[in-house]
Amino acid sequence: MRPWYGVAPVLDSVPLPESTLLGGQASVSYNYSEEPHRVFQQMANNIGISNTQRFVEGRRLFHTSFVDGKHSESPDINPVFTAHANQLGPRFNNVSCIGCHALNGRSVAPVPGQRLDTMAVEVAASSSPSGVTPDATYGLNVQQRAQEAGAPDYSVSVQAYETTVRALPDGETVELQKPVYAFKGPVPAQYSIRQAPQVIGLGLLEAIDETTILNLADPEDSNGDGIRGVPNWVVNPETGSRHLGRFGWKASKATLRQQAADALLKDIGVTSPVYKSLACQRGSPDCNATAGATAISETELQRLDAYLALLGVPAQRSLRSGYMDGIRVSPEHDVDPALIQRGGALFAQVRCVSCHTAQLTTGANHPFAELRNQTLRPYTDLLLHDMGPGLADTLPQGQAGASMWRTAPLWGVGSLRFVQGGVQNVRYLHDGRARTLMEAIAWHGGEASTSRGLFEALSKADRDAVLAFLESL
Template sequence: MSRSRLTGIALAFLAVSCLAVPSAEAATYGVTPSGTSALFYVDTTDWADIHYKLNDGLQQNLRMAVTGGRNQYTVTGLSNGNSIDYFFTYWDVSCACARDTAWTRYTHTGTGGGTDAGTGTPDSGTGTPDAGPPPNGDAGPVVPLFTSATALEPATVENTSTAIITRVGDRVRDRHMREDMYQAYDHYLKLYFEKRTHWIEIVDEVAKGGSVITVNLYTIYPYDSPDFRAFFRGLNTVAEYFHNADFVKVNDYKYTSSVNFNAKEGRAIRVGDRMELEIGVFLQAPVEGRFNYYSTGMLYIVGQGGIVPFEGQGGIRDSFPLPDKAWAGGRTTLHTPFSNEPDNRFLQMATNLAPVNAQPFVEGRRLHHTNFRDGTHSEPDNPIFTAHANKLGNNYVNVACISCHKQNGRGLPPTTTNTTLDNYVVKVGKVNGSTVTVDPALGFRLQPRAVSGTPEADVRIGSWTTTASGTLPGGTAYSLRKPNYSFLNVTPTNFSARITPQLVGMGLLEAVPETQIAGLADPNDANGDGISGRMQTVKDPETGVTRMGRFGWKAGTARVKHQVAEALNSDMGVTTNVFKTMDCGSSQQGCAGTSTELADSELDKMTRYIALLGVPARRDHSDATAMQGETVFTNAGCAKCHAPTLTTSQYAAMTEFRSQTIRPYTDLLLHDMGAGLADNLPEGQASGAEWRTAPLWGIGLTSGVSGGEAYLHDGRARSVTEAILWHGGEGEASKQAFVNLSAADRNALLKFVNSL
């Protein structure tokens, strides 16, 4: 029923309650104003979440409380004219599925008669990032990864009538987070995957007019008198807190503590207070390895719900929420680092990690670091994973995921020529027009190592050719180079050499709705701006349906799970239920047949680990030069492909990724980058000259994480400047704009890019 018709029927009723009309398929929902409050409701008794933004502020995603036979959530402290944009996600028992309502704007009048821009039955997503019908790709209609029928994992923030409850997963730490003299906070200690995760529950009664915040600690192994610290002080030591108390043991796996006084301010706790918290962990004896640890430092804003990314301010580096523009990965964004461990920035859990994912994350990390030949762990003093020894295929690229993805960062080319490439994937195939078939001697991947016998082939960078050099206006010298490959045993006619990319943020990119990316595409350059990005489409290896490609240099896979399974198969020769047959050419021996070596549960852990790596926060967000550079970046046309902001789907299965505003600086589309960067191997709909726009988040941390810099698909660019100067095709105009900048503007642009 339309808003106008409803108003005509029941205008007097709407003066009291802005109510939606029920239908056979949907629950009734809406909002009832009262004084300075507004009560939002969904008439269901199963779970429901509210997603809302007050006055265009930060989006809140909260579990509602069932009261009086319906889900309710009250927003308090409203003033006349305040606006709330909101939608609900709720479980519909009639279809055993989750439903979403449309985004709706409510304007508060302060007198009990607020206006509502329209409530009603759930829709297909109009007004949301998921809006519109499924897009079409070159291979036909694209099937979305997430829809209103997707089973949703539980929200980590729950609203009840007496408290807002936040739940977050965590792991143990070696030292306190501000102890930069030890450089021992971000790294992982031995046996990190055994008995050393927990989750924290913050029960905030202050948010509902109460006076107490209770913090509960849940463990997978008994702890021995853990302690709770809150409200950072930092005057005498960098690990000093105003509030220090022992947890009270409830049972072997639950411990509780409470606080009702903000000693930092010398008063009762209030809504809006910054409560930094930390836990002292002591494993109950006997236990193998070390027993005493610390937890992750977290910042909770009283009354808001959820853990927020933060930075240190002032001489004591007190914790303050980062501004929205620095939340590169939404609520997955990591806090600003204090511990002086630049190489470990891509190893961290998402800040909003759900409790259910804490242990799978560390167990997935163990698999990521496992040598599938002998079961050893890449980090010292960890036991051999005997269950996964001897799974390495006879032909392989490297023995472990971490062997290519060092510190989860960008790979670097070998420092010397004529060295076997161990962190590149070299794709091969026989090309006939736009069709690629298997190379009889190599399969679809060149695997330069063998467990036994002679490797199928070898590939090396034999030399580098300088293609251009000169001086930019302002005096900056540059030199561009490209690799020349040499092959042993078999020389493929068609190939594409690709260096390992960084891994952070992949779960968020998977959660971006296909319709949103389709809205950025302009395959025929209808607007005449010289940019004609188009969507890659791929076949889902599990279901056979057409998906939007997202991952890889040419967007050749649709899901993190598929990317992980493909790497296991083609890089290490480890089979899964996704890819049961090893990469094998028709003339090769010893690689035929099907098997499943890695169980679905183990592949799921590896997938969750990669998906849930936290995204580092933007740095220099208030620096005048960096802010100037952001404007220059946009004016040069860079943002036409490196789209600054995307919004993830409200239907994303994992709660960490649901309805997040992220800043990856990519449109996930294919763009023709010119002959200079082209290879001679098409992939799906991508020609040799087309490449997916690489995300820029974390790019300024490359040197610290990887120990050097290498950009573009084959690592040829040794700096951001070189990477820009290699842009051709659709990137030519932006490259020329960069070249023609004044030295000051060019340096500002580079400072901005390196702040991401």
């Protein structure tokens, strides 16, 4: 099977050109089922039979409630996963993986005064490149909900937004909003609030060789372009070895296995072979010394890891499909190829690709053959960049200082409006402050200041072309 799209006269299937394959041969074909909200839930297009089995078994756990073991889809029809009933931790943020990553998308858009229980609140008493001192009250993150009725209320919410207006050279204005947070419990010395990202193409990012990423780094800005790119180095909690971080908003996780186990522990209060005790959430140095059984077995953790690794990436929607005359064109396919092509060229011209690297190639060593030797267009270098004081939080992680963030992959951003249930529900940047792509770009400072200035200096028609290109990804 090759990723395909439909051409005239009746949506006959032909292979998509390589330029549209954001995830290589693992890219997801154009969808004609009128269900664009499901586009992030599709397996890699080139998946094999054995890995399809792993995928669906891992998917089951991703959708399972750790309260009653029920599946999020048709909970009264699908069999109960009884092995994981009554495993929810005493404190938690949500009861399942899908609870934060609804339809494999992002967190629910923040609403002032409402608890941010689909977002992560990382905290520390202090931190440095050598490690983090856990907060005395919360540990390593705020678990906002509790099973015990009389437990302390540790909810976190947006109290208000501070708004400013940014004027572009041609007079267009962009309103920016910065969240101000309220803690029901003690305000931690350091904290960082982060929305859950969409979970697509993660195995492809994991399959990129470390050397490929490190070759993009320029921590001393040796070429003088103002773009540095710094790797974040992460200690494997199981082996103590050091690896390149590539997952999370600050690249603080090295592998999908670590990322999944971290979320299970911190957001659901569930142990695994990576974090064997709930004491790991408190930062206890000997938390893995226990020999007891964990809530998630090694088999189940491997299945979850496989599911996340084998989720495909939607192909770029930059081509017109061959609908018959008089037939309704689905909104996701109602695109302007010439405009998108011009926007892509302008995106490169204003040097956004200095960080949002357009093309990378996976290595030959990933356990899953489907992910090896794939030419990707993820629009990320997976490195840390200083984004300026406007986007800074107060929690450094490893080499990631307060204002440093991993370049977020751009693949899938154009599908967010479908997955999140409308443009009004889509949020960008680490804490979901940006309501539009224009806002997200306007927040870019630090190393991205020059590119932002070049973009803002474009004519409105050219800026719209860049936005149309981003919406096609």
